[in-house]
Amino acid sequence: MPLDLTATSIELTRQICDIESVSGNEKELADEIEQALKRMPHLEVLRDGDLVVARTRLGRARRVVIAGHIDTVPVNHNLPTRLTTEDGVEYLWGRGTVDMKPGVAVALKLAAELAEPSVDVTWLFYDHEEVTSDLNGLARLARTRPELLAGDFAILGEPSNGAVEGGCNGTMRFDVVTRGRRAHSARGWMGENAIHKAAPVLQLLSDFVPETIEVDGLAYREQLNAVLVSGGVAGNVIPDECRIHVNYRFAPSRSTDEAEAAMRALFEPLGEFELKDLSPGARPGLDDPLAREFLDAVGLEAKPKYGWTDVARFSALGIPAVNFGPGDPSLAHADDERVETRQITACEDALRAWLQ
C-alpha cells in the first residue's frame, strides 16, 4: 500500500515506522517516499542512492532546507508500532517513533500539502545517519551535489521534544587497543593476556566525570562512554588483542583538534589509540535573522542540543541550522522508544504556520 500523505501526521508516522529501515536497509522506504512525492506537481523530485530531495521552485527570495534521516538503529523486538493511551495521553511505541520518523512524517505531509509556501523549501530525506559519517547520505550529497543543499536556513526534524535546539556537541569515536601474546590457556604464563590489560581502560572510563560547558548562553553537557568491546580468539587461547570502542561527545567550544588531544592524553598511556571518526560540534548560531524569525513564529526559546546531529554539517556549509522535531531524545534508540503523539501534531502545526 503506497504512503498516504493526506493521512494525519500521526498516522503517517506509524506507516513509515512499520516500514523497517535500519541503516543500510532504507531502500523500500526511500522508494515509497520518492513515489509519493513524485505525485505532487509542485515538487521537483530527485534521487541519490537512498536519499530523496523534493524542491519547490517558486522563485522566492529565500530558501529553507527541511531535512530528516529515514534510517533507524537496529530493531529490538519493538516493531510493528503500537498505540497506547495512559491517563488520557496517547503514545506511539516502536523503533523510529522518536528518532526520527515523526519529524520525517511531518515534513512529508507538509511537502505534499504546501504547494505555495512563503519561502522556497528543499525537503530532504536521507539515508545512513545512524552509522559512521563516511556513509552519511547528507555528507555524500554535500560532497557530490552541494547545490542541492543550498539554502538560507535549515531545520532538521531530529527529536527535540518539540523545542528548538541550537547547535550540537561534537562527537568522536576511537578505539583503545591493548595487546598481548597468544598461548594455550593451559599454559597461560607462556602468553600475555590482552583482555586483562584492558582493566585500567575500563576503570578510567568508569571513573571519568564529564564537564558541562556554556557556549553562546547554552549549557552543553559532555559524555564519555565505552560503546563496544571485543577481544579473544578461542576458549583455550590467551587473547592477544582487546579493542574498546569509545564515544566522546564534546561541547561545540572545543575544536576537533582539542578534543582529540584530550583523549590521546587520557588513553595513550593505557593502549594504542586509533581514531575512527571525528565530527565537530556546531555553535548554536541563533543570532541569524531567519533563525530569530523562526523562533518568534513558533514562539519558543532555544535550548542546547546534546546529541551530534547533522545541523553541524549545515553549520560547516555556512547555513544556520536548528533541530526542531517531535519526540523525547532521551528515548531515542531505547527499547521502549515512544512518542507522545500530540507532539507530532504540535510540530506539524508550528511548521505549517511559519511556512504559510
Next chain:
Amino acid sequence: MPLDLTATSIELTRQICDIESVSGNEKELADEIEQALKRMPHLEVLRDGDLVVARTRLGRARRVVIAGHIDTVPVNHNLPTRLTTEDGVEYLWGRGTVDMKPGVAVALKLAAELAEPSVDVTWLFYDHEEVTSDLNGLARLARTRPELLAGDFAILGEPSNGAVEGGCNGTMRFDVVTRGRRAHSARGWMGENAIHKAAPVLQLLSDFVPETIEVDGLAYREQLNAVLVSGGVAGNVIPDECRIHVNYRFAPSRSTDEAEAAMRALFEPLGEFELKDLSPGARPGLDDPLAREFLDAVGLEAKPKYGWTDVARFSALGIPAVNFGPGDPSLAHADDERVETRQITACEDALRAWLQ
C-alpha cells in the same frame, strides 16, 4: 601402498602423517591401521566407527591400555611432511608430527612386533580428539563398549617431550555478565554502561595470582584467564550487556564442585555467572604399582601435565593413566609443528624395554 609396520618408527610416523586425517576425516587412516593390524595373528582387531582396537589375549595377570588419537587439527600448508637436519639434529616437519602421530606410530610398530609382551596390551587408535568432547572416540567407546577399555594402567601417547606426565588439570569455562541500560550515547546519563561495570571483573582477573598445588608429589600450576570479551550494540548506544568468557584451569585435587564454588564466590559479587563447560582434572595416580614399575622401567621422573587430555577419561574409569609420547607439546597445533626424530626412537625403545 599399505602401511609397513616393519619400517622404523620415524618412517612410519612419516607414512601416517602423509595420510591427512583432520578430525572427521579419519576413515582412510583408520582403514590402513585396521588392515595392517589384522595381518598380525597375535592380535584380536575390532573396529568402532573410525576407532580401531587391537588386543593380545595371552591370559596375563595384568592388562595395559596404550592409546592415541589419529586425528589432527586442520592442515595449514604443512603437509606432506619433510625431513630436515639442523646442526646434526634431525626434524620431521608437518601437521601431526607432534600431536600425535609419532605416538601412534610407536604404538603401531610395537603392536605388530611384540607378539608376547609381559602384560596383556590393548592398543587403541581413536578418532575425534581435537574437537568437542561429545564427538570423542574414546568417550564414545567408554559409553557404548566400556569392556574394551578395561585395564590396570593406561598410557596415552600424547606429546610430552618424551617425559612421563601424570594426571592433568581440570578445566572450566564460564561467562561473567554485567548488565546496564541502553540509551543514546549523547545522553549517557539516561542509561547505565554495562562495559564500564566490567572494569572490576577485569581488574580481579588481572590481579589474581593463581595457586600452584601439589598433588601426589607433582606440582600443578593453576590458571585463570579471560579468553573472550564482547559487549555493546552500536557506536552511539550505551551498552546494556558485557560478557567476559573466563577459562579456569584447576589442580586435580579440586573437585568440579569446589572449583565452581570458588569461581562463583569470586565473580558473583561482580556480575551474573553462567557456567558453560566443566571437566574434572585427573590425579597423577603414580602411587599405583604398575605406574611405579613403568616409571622405573623407562627411567624417568613424572611431571605434571597442564593441558586437559584424555588421561582424565581413564582416571574417571578408575584406571591410573599417564601421558608419554614424543614431541614438544608447545609445538602442537602450530604451523611449524615438528618433532625431533630421536625422541620417536627413544619412546619406542623405552616402551619396548618395559613391555618385554
